[in-house]
Amino acid sequence: MKPINKFMAGLLTIISPVLCACSDDENLTPGPAFPNYFEVDASDNSPEAQLRRGFKERTGIYLLFNDHLATYTDAYGMIKEETIDFDWNLTSDMEQHYRFSYLEDQTDKENVTAMIEKYFLPYINVEGGKFKPYSILIPATIEIDKYNDDDWRSKDFLSCWRCFAINAAKWMDIDAEDARSLSRSLVRSIVDDNLSDSDPALDDFYAVSQEYYDSYPAEAFPGWMDYQDETLVYEVGFLRYYPDYYGDPDYDSFPYKSSDFRLFKDAIFNEDEAEFREKWADYPKIIEKYEILKKIIEDLGLNLNDVTE
Incomplete structure (x- = not known):
């Protein structure tokens, strides 16, 4: 919870003088909109870009193949990187260690995406549902080192408030029956994480x-x-x-x-x-x-x- 508390304290520090200083006669001028780095660059017409755009149009969910979203220079001339941080949620700091490898072959990206969209996504793509993700990341592998002891183990998925990551390794070269079974198993894991026997x-x-x-x-x-x-x-x-x-x-x-x-x-x-x-x-x-x-x-x-x- 510490990141939330620090954020809220900083936000109040910024807002308080503004609220005190502004009168009813003054107009606030909005600053520039913060770029949406989940969007595909409009000038990018590569096969991956087209795959990502089509997925967003069909599902309403952003599709990613890399957790690095952008490198940019801020208003102070500082170079910043925007990534998806799976260690941070709106209500918790998970403090787990994870790493990805990434899909390189376009055919693999297309095949795995098609399987996930057809067989898994309907379970979670529920309007207003808590598991409907803002974005889906499909890396080649997901590994976690839970206790920071260099004991890396494969994990089927990771989730945070703005992304759901699915380990593509198990989705490679499978048929429809395997995809159905894998989807049910993944949903079962989600339920196990969110519904205990004492709930x-x-x-x-x-x-x-x-x-x-x-x-x-x-x-x-x-x-x-x-x-x-x-x-x-x-x-x-x-x-x-x-x-x-x-x-x-x-x-x-x-x-x-x-x-x-x-x-x-x-x-x-x-x-x-x-x-x-x-x-x-x-x-x-x-x-x-x-x-x-x-x-x-x-x-x-x-x-x-x-x-x-």
């Missing part, structure tokens, strides 16, 4: 089976010790139960809340919805929990339906 947003999901989380099937169902009828577990809204490790039904258990959340999340991202609904059609509480969780995820700002098949 209050899950209260309605947990409420369906609330009375069973701290009990055992042997306590809830008479006759469980003699015959472990799994349909009883399904009827109260669970996708499974956990048999006792030593085979004693008295210690069979229902899923914890965290496990229940994970199992239904697995179903949403790994199973066909129509097949899931058909499989569990006789168990309305399972369908209810599925629908509740799907809506919670969509309310984050994701579209789980409008994806090209």
Whole structure:
């Protein structure tokens, strides 16, 4: 939060004298507009420039292949560089170490962009949604060194308030089926980062089976010790139960809340919805929990339906 505090303090320092000095009779003259370095230079008609313009026209999102946006000279004659800083957000300073390599081949840029636009972008390109990015950066690789110990590891994506970066390495030379799977996996990672099992947003999901989380099937169902009828577990809204490790039904258990959340999340991202609904059609509480969780995820700002098949 320190960068925000310093910025706000500086802003107030600048604004306060202006507010005091200006009268109702005075007109303020706007300064020159700050250049938008995400825009493609109007004089650039290279294949990459045309690819970036077309992407912006179709999606409303800027497309980048390099996190370096511009080098310019400011009003004081100082040479400045404008980059996308993934360590800084409007509400946090992530303080992680990252590095990119960049795509060089134009065909690779076109192919990866087409795959991402067709199979991944519909999930996040939701008007007003929190994950609709201002820009998308597609580097050849993304690596992070989380603890600054020179242990660099590949990462699927990075995100900050004005850009979403996608590691192109996994999108090279893949078919439509792989692209669908990769897209769902990437969206799942976004959800994992933004919806924990203790989030209050899950209260309605947990409420369906609330009375069973701290009990055992042997306590809830008479006759469980003699015959472990799994349909009883399904009827109260669970996708499974956990048999006792030593085979004693008295210690069979229902899923914890965290496990229940994970199992239904697995179903949403790994199973066909129509097949899931058909499989569990006789168990309305399972369908209810599925629908509740799907809506919670969509309310984050994701579209789980409008994806090209």
